[in-house]
Amino acid sequence: MRTAAVVGTGLIGTSVALALTARGVTVYLRDRDSTAVQTAAAMGAGLEATPPEPVDLAVLAVPPGRIAETLRLVQAERLALSYTDVASVKEQPLREMAELGCDATRYIGGHPLAGRERSGPLAARADLFDGRPWVLTPSRETDTETLNRALEMVSLCRAVPVVMAPRDHDHAVALVSHAPHLVSALMAARLEHAQDTDTRLAGQGVRDVTRVAGSDPRLWIDILGANANAVADVLAGLATDLDTVVGALRSLGAEDEAKRELGSRGVEALLRRGNVGHGRIPGKHGQPAARYEAVPVVVPDRPGELARLFADVGRAEVNIEDIRIDHAQGRPAGLVELQVDPRRAEALTTALRAGGWTVQR
Template identity: 45%
Template structure:
């Protein structure tokens, strides 16, 4: 087999996917691309049929005997649906993709379900838009997929789940349900609350103020358009862990407020500087490309708002021999150009700027 050949599929037999929203339909599309037999089920026949029409699988039929069942339903009904699937298919391994892991497991144990065939999981992937129309076969490629093992199930019994994760191009990450919920509280659930609260400040802002909005406020509020109904369930299921993070955040915020209320008092400016500096240290720990915690330099290039210009910029970066590490676009209000912020390794920054200027590009700024 050459390096260009696709890896053979690992998932054997039929996979049953319950719930045909973004994650369920994307799982179906990804597995179907591997030739896996996928059965779709949904409380809404219309949603299921739409996912079937888009090629995410087939409707359930009498005699289906799935080896693996993936439950993709809202958190408040996850345990109920998992229990039903365990009872209906006594030979199958059942997983779910809910964004909380402790609550479903505890509820299943309380109900007396056979948790020796259940293991929770959570793909760290998604989009701002939901539903089967937004589903993508490549949604999980390169993304972490948490496998939340527990004492009631063996590693061998859960092997089918790892096969599915690898077939979808994701990276299995083993965690306990408790460590998973603590982790997502910091990197997902609390950021959602903060983004929503910040975005709410924009409701009554003057139009003139909103006209000044740049990429900073867009970055901070990007996820604020999320579904309130879903987030009520997620936050409620992980409430105690999220509260701990929010309390620490409130303490830090109070410290900054106190400093700003009396900025000339001794220690006030230091408190502000230390708060900003702590943020620098935190963001530096976020893994970047290929999981590296590596600092990049940002070069901002003015790009005409005409077809093909962005592609030309990226092509010429390739000709220069500089690898693109990240890309962010921002349109300039009232102007016929955009700002392309390209991230590169520090040792390539100066050469990239010189070459782009020589080729006629307008380099607006560089982040030092």
């Protein structure tokens, strides 16, 4: 691939442009927001110019509701030989393209499974897609050249291509992305009018559950609107489970021993289903999920302490599989939870304590 165009210079579009430019591709940028495209160009993402001839591939980094109309316009001006997008839904844009008479042979749907809570070109990174899945959804009309150009783009962005049917993609992202986002927002909304004394008790659990609730609502309205039925189906099943567990908890809190036993079984059944579902989330490098053991270490909140901790872990010859950081309330310290192979946890604990670290294990 020698040339590309990126239409839409927000977080994803600018990140695509930065990644392609870094691999030697000449990228042309455009956006309805002149400030956004000027910012992306100033970051080195590409050229704020019209290509002299059709580029190899145009990437439409606009909201799902604008994909079809944008494709119609850029195909009319022959911007590229092939076209793709980065929208998180695929079926609705396809239907709208057919209604507008777009050339489906030169289009392939795309969706990189990467992002950040921040938006806009200044949040973009050339390495945003490194090792991340990038779904491609060819239709029956998509020609081989267009598929190959999209695969080359994914490779240049150092992502991992995954080919799916458009409908299968939409059901999958409803389950693993769109519905979880709403669940996160629902839980975060419980905190809206909470007392400060309550929120000061917030630990890693509630931070994990509500993390994505900080995303831009305007962007998510468009995403959810384009995949509303699939997301509603997932949430309907969740609502049924919620009704069941609420009833079980009421029984668990009853005075009658038989009711408490019944409630205990109901709550336990849900927790065990959760264990099974959590175990199906792929682990490192797409391998089956592995069980790690936590080694919690108190770390002073000052420069260089994390580096010193990691250096001591390295000297103990233990690999850190995952890490979590929880900041202490009212203290200049944090609790760093090192996830390691259970067979190495005791040795690491001994080594860190010998190095003067406080290990809460």
